[in-house]
Amino acid sequence: MNIGLILMKNKKINAGITVFPGSNCDMDVYYALNDVFNLNVSFLWHxxxxxxxxNYDFIVIPxxxxxxxxxxxxxLAARSRIMESIKEYADGGGIVLGICNGFQILLESGLLKGAMLTNKSLKFECKDIYIKNISGNNRNNSHENPFTCLMEKDAILKLPIAHHDGNYFVEKKKLNYLFSSGYIAFQYCNEEGVISDDSNPNGSMENIGGLFGENFNVMGLMPHPxxxxxxxxxxxxxxxxxxxxxxxIKNK
Amino acid sequence: MIDRYSLPEISSIWSLENKYNTWLQVELAVCSAYNKIGRIPDKSLYNILQNAKFDVAEIEETEKITKHDVIAFLTNVAKYVGEDSRYIHLGLTSSDIGDTSFSLLFRQALNLNLSKAKILAESLLQKALKYKYTPMMGRTHGIHAEPITFGFKLLIFYEEIYRGISRLNKAIETVSCGKLSGAVGTFANFPPEVEKIALDILDLKPILSNQVIQRDIYAECFYAIASLGASCEKIALEMRHLMRTEVSEAEEAFSAGQKGSSAMPHKKNPIVSENICGLSRVLRSNLISALEDIPLWHERDISHSSVERIITPDSTILIYYILNQLINLVDNMVVHEDRMLKNMQLTKGVIFSQKVLLAMIDKGMLREDAYKIVQKLAHQAIQTETEFAVLLKNNEDVLQYLSETEINSLFDINNYYKNIDFIFERSLSIFPFAALAGGAVKATVKVTLKDEVLDPQGKAVLSVLKSSGYTNIEDVRVGKHIELTIKQINKIDNIKINANSAAGDNININSSTKEEIPKLDKKILSKELEEISEKILSNPVIENFNIELN
Known part of the structure; x- marks a missing residue:
C-alpha cells in the first residue's frame, strides 16, 4: 500500500484535542495529528x-x-467540565492519551493512579531522554493496548521532556500492584536501555515515565511524542x- | 467567682499568673520606650527582655512582708533580671502599672465576651430565619393581642443582642487606654514621650489621669456588661413564659438522664432560663458598685480597688457564662408550632377585632359606634365561648356594613404577615450579620506533604538554611496555606407562608415551609470544608490537610 493511500485512510480517524487556559502544546499535537498523520482533528474547549x-476515535490531553x-x-483542569465528559468517554472504553500536563491532569482526575511531585532537581527539565517500552513484559499484560501495540517489547524511544513536576509518586503498596498488573508503560532509561538513577530525569519512582489506566485505554506519558x-x-x-x-483503531 | 459559673478560658484571664504577666508586659513596654529615647542601653534592654520573669508563689511570700503587691512583684522580677533591674519601673507609680494592666485585662475579658456574644447573635438569627413564618400569638400585658411569628420575636432578640455587641465594642474602645504619668499624673518624674511610646506598644491610648485612670471609663464597661446581661435575661424570661404549662409553646431541651424535681418526677423546668435571670441580677448590682467607684477623694483614694477586685472578674465571668448558657438554650430549644396555633384559637377569633373595626369604619360607620359593637361582641365571644365571626355574622348592625364574605376575608391570618419579609429585610440591612462577624468568616486550610513523600523544595530550603549557618534546623517541609472566606447570610430566602383561616372555623393554618440556612450551620460548613480540602485543595495521594475555622 503506498503512503498516499495510508494517509487517505487515516482521514477517516477522528481525534480530539482538549484546550485549557494555559495549554501550550495543543497546536503541536494538532500539527502532528493533522499534518503528519493526516487525521481529522478538532479541539475540545475546557x-x-x-x-x-x-465522534472521537481518540482524545489527546496536550x-x-x-x-x-x-x-x-x-x-484545576481535572475539575473542569470537559474532564467530566472525558471521564465518561474513558469509562466507556474511549482512548485517551495525556501528555506531560495531560498526564498530570489524568492523575488529578483519578483516571490514573498516583501523583506528580516537583522534580527532584527542582529544575524545569527540558531535554531529550530515553524511555523503554515495558508494556507486555509482564504475563498479565499480554493483551495489546492502543499505545504500544506496534512497538517491540523493550523498544527504546528517544523523546523530549519539558516539565517541572514529573516526579511520579505512588504509595509503595500501589506501586507493586501497578507493576504486577502491567500498568507501567514506560520507564526512563539510557540510550542502551539501562534503567537506573542516572537515567532518571526527575526522580520518578522506579523511573516511571508512562502509565496505563485501569483498562489500558488511557495512558499518561511525561515525554512529548x-x-x-x-x-x-x-x-x-x-x-x-x-x-x-x-x-x-483501524484494526479493532 | 465560684467555680460553678467559671468557664476556664475567661477565668484564666483573671488568674494571678495572667495578672503578673500583664504587669510584666507593661513594665517591658516602658523599658523598650526608655530604650527608644536612649535612657536604657541596648545591652541592658536585651538582658531585661531575655530574663524578666516571675514566680507567683514567690511573689505571694514576699507580699506577706511588703503588704504591697506591686513592690512584691518588682522584687521578684529583679531577682531574675539582676543588676539591670534598676531600669525597671523607673519614675512610675504602682497605679501606672496597675491601671494600665487593668485596662489590658478588662479588654481581654471583653474581647472574649464579644466573640461569645457574636455566636449568640448568630444562633438567634439562624432560629429567627427558621421560624420566620411560624405563626404564634403576640401578647401585650400577657393578653392575646395580634398574631406575630416566632421568627419575628427572635429577630427582635437578634437586633437587641446586636446592639449589645455594639456597646461591648464601644466599651472595648473606651477601656483601651492607659496611664504612665507618675504619682499624681503630672509627669513630674516620667517623660510623656515614654508614655506615648509604651502605650503604643500596648495598643492603648494615653488618657489624662491623676494617680489613677478615672473610673467612669470602667463603669462604662460594667454598663455594657449589665445591659447585655439584661437583654439575655429578657430572652430567658420569654422562654420561661413560653414554657409555662398553660402556654407550652417552647421549651428548653431536656437531656437524657436529666431530672426536673426530686419530688415530682413529671417535671421539666426552665432551669437554664431561671439561672440566667438570676445571674443577670448580680451583673446589675455590680454596675451599681462600679458607678460608686467613680467618686474618689482628691487625686485618688483606694476605696475602688477592693470593689474592682471582686466585680471585674465576677461580671466578666458571669456574662460569659450567661452567654454560653443562652447559646445552648437557643440552639437546642424545642418549639411546639402546633401548640402555638392551638393557643391562637383560645380566644375564638377575637384577635382579628382590629381588622373588623377598621373595615366597619371604612364602610362608613362612626369609629365610636363600631368600637362599641366590636368590643361587645368580642367580649361576648370569650364569655360564651362562641366564635367571634359567628357572632358578627348574626349581628344586624354589623351586617348592614359588612357582608358574610367580607367578614370571612377579615379572618385571614395572612393579612398579618404581609410585611414579614419587609421586616426581615430591613432588619438585616441595618444589622447585617456579615458586619458583625468582622466582615467575613474565614477558614484556613493548610496542605502539607505526607511524611513519607519526598519534599524537594523543603530539602532545598534546608540546604540554604544550613549553608547560612542555621545548624539547629533538622528538616524543612514546605506546604500551602489557603484562606477561604465564607459567604454570610445577607439575603432572606423568599419562603411564602401558606396559612389561611376561614371565618367561624378554627383557624386553619397549613404548616409553613421552613429552611435551615445551611451557610450558618457549622456542622454542614465543616463537612463542606472537609470535602473541598479533600477533593480539590489537596491531593490525598501525596498531601494531608488541616482545616481551621475562625
Whole structure:
C-alpha cells in the first residue's frame, strides 16, 4: 500500500484535542495529528461537555500549564467540565492519551493512579531522554493496548521532556500492584536501555515515565511524542506511539 | 467567682499568673520606650527582655512582708533580671502599672465576651430565619393581642443582642487606654514621650489621669456588661413564659438522664432560663458598685480597688457564662408550632377585632359606634365561648356594613404577615450579620506533604538554611496555606407562608415551609470544608490537610 493511500485512510480517524487556559502544546499535537498523520482533528474547549463519544476515535490531553499550574499541576483542569465528559468517554472504553500536563491532569482526575511531585532537581527539565517500552513484559499484560501495540517489547524511544513536576509518586503498596498488573508503560532509561538513577530525569519512582489506566485505554506519558513525530524534529520515535494508536483503531 | 459559673478560658484571664504577666508586659513596654529615647542601653534592654520573669508563689511570700503587691512583684522580677533591674519601673507609680494592666485585662475579658456574644447573635438569627413564618400569638400585658411569628420575636432578640455587641465594642474602645504619668499624673518624674511610646506598644491610648485612670471609663464597661446581661435575661424570661404549662409553646431541651424535681418526677423546668435571670441580677448590682467607684477623694483614694477586685472578674465571668448558657438554650430549644396555633384559637377569633373595626369604619360607620359593637361582641365571644365571626355574622348592625364574605376575608391570618419579609429585610440591612462577624468568616486550610513523600523544595530550603549557618534546623517541609472566606447570610430566602383561616372555623393554618440556612450551620460548613480540602485543595495521594475555622 503506498503512503498516499495510508494517509487517505487515516482521514477517516477522528481525534480530539482538549484546550485549557494555559495549554501550550495543543497546536503541536494538532500539527502532528493533522499534518503528519493526516487525521481529522478538532479541539475540545475546557468549558464544553460532549456526549457524542462515537465522534472521537481518540482524545489527546496536550501539555502546557493549564491554569498556570495553580494549586497543583493539573489540579484545576481535572475539575473542569470537559474532564467530566472525558471521564465518561474513558469509562466507556474511549482512548485517551495525556501528555506531560495531560498526564498530570489524568492523575488529578483519578483516571490514573498516583501523583506528580516537583522534580527532584527542582529544575524545569527540558531535554531529550530515553524511555523503554515495558508494556507486555509482564504475563498479565499480554493483551495489546492502543499505545504500544506496534512497538517491540523493550523498544527504546528517544523523546523530549519539558516539565517541572514529573516526579511520579505512588504509595509503595500501589506501586507493586501497578507493576504486577502491567500498568507501567514506560520507564526512563539510557540510550542502551539501562534503567537506573542516572537515567532518571526527575526522580520518578522506579523511573516511571508512562502509565496505563485501569483498562489500558488511557495512558499518561511525561515525554512529548508530538515533538518527535518526524525525523526532522530530531527524532521520529514519537510517531511510533501515534502509529500504534492509528493501527489499533483501524484494526479493532 | 465560684467555680460553678467559671468557664476556664475567661477565668484564666483573671488568674494571678495572667495578672503578673500583664504587669510584666507593661513594665517591658516602658523599658523598650526608655530604650527608644536612649535612657536604657541596648545591652541592658536585651538582658531585661531575655530574663524578666516571675514566680507567683514567690511573689505571694514576699507580699506577706511588703503588704504591697506591686513592690512584691518588682522584687521578684529583679531577682531574675539582676543588676539591670534598676531600669525597671523607673519614675512610675504602682497605679501606672496597675491601671494600665487593668485596662489590658478588662479588654481581654471583653474581647472574649464579644466573640461569645457574636455566636449568640448568630444562633438567634439562624432560629429567627427558621421560624420566620411560624405563626404564634403576640401578647401585650400577657393578653392575646395580634398574631406575630416566632421568627419575628427572635429577630427582635437578634437586633437587641446586636446592639449589645455594639456597646461591648464601644466599651472595648473606651477601656483601651492607659496611664504612665507618675504619682499624681503630672509627669513630674516620667517623660510623656515614654508614655506615648509604651502605650503604643500596648495598643492603648494615653488618657489624662491623676494617680489613677478615672473610673467612669470602667463603669462604662460594667454598663455594657449589665445591659447585655439584661437583654439575655429578657430572652430567658420569654422562654420561661413560653414554657409555662398553660402556654407550652417552647421549651428548653431536656437531656437524657436529666431530672426536673426530686419530688415530682413529671417535671421539666426552665432551669437554664431561671439561672440566667438570676445571674443577670448580680451583673446589675455590680454596675451599681462600679458607678460608686467613680467618686474618689482628691487625686485618688483606694476605696475602688477592693470593689474592682471582686466585680471585674465576677461580671466578666458571669456574662460569659450567661452567654454560653443562652447559646445552648437557643440552639437546642424545642418549639411546639402546633401548640402555638392551638393557643391562637383560645380566644375564638377575637384577635382579628382590629381588622373588623377598621373595615366597619371604612364602610362608613362612626369609629365610636363600631368600637362599641366590636368590643361587645368580642367580649361576648370569650364569655360564651362562641366564635367571634359567628357572632358578627348574626349581628344586624354589623351586617348592614359588612357582608358574610367580607367578614370571612377579615379572618385571614395572612393579612398579618404581609410585611414579614419587609421586616426581615430591613432588619438585616441595618444589622447585617456579615458586619458583625468582622466582615467575613474565614477558614484556613493548610496542605502539607505526607511524611513519607519526598519534599524537594523543603530539602532545598534546608540546604540554604544550613549553608547560612542555621545548624539547629533538622528538616524543612514546605506546604500551602489557603484562606477561604465564607459567604454570610445577607439575603432572606423568599419562603411564602401558606396559612389561611376561614371565618367561624378554627383557624386553619397549613404548616409553613421552613429552611435551615445551611451557610450558618457549622456542622454542614465543616463537612463542606472537609470535602473541598479533600477533593480539590489537596491531593490525598501525596498531601494531608488541616482545616481551621475562625
Amino acid at each position: 468549558k464544553d461537555e460532549f456526549h457524542n463519544f462515537k 501539555g502546557g500549564f493549564s491554569y498556570g499550574d495553580y494549586l497543583r499541576a493539573g489540579a 508530538e515533538r518527535a513525530s518526524e525525523k526532522i524534529l530530531g527524532s521520529g520515535d514519537g510517531a511510533k506511539i501515534f502509529n500504534s494508536i492509528i493501527y489499533y
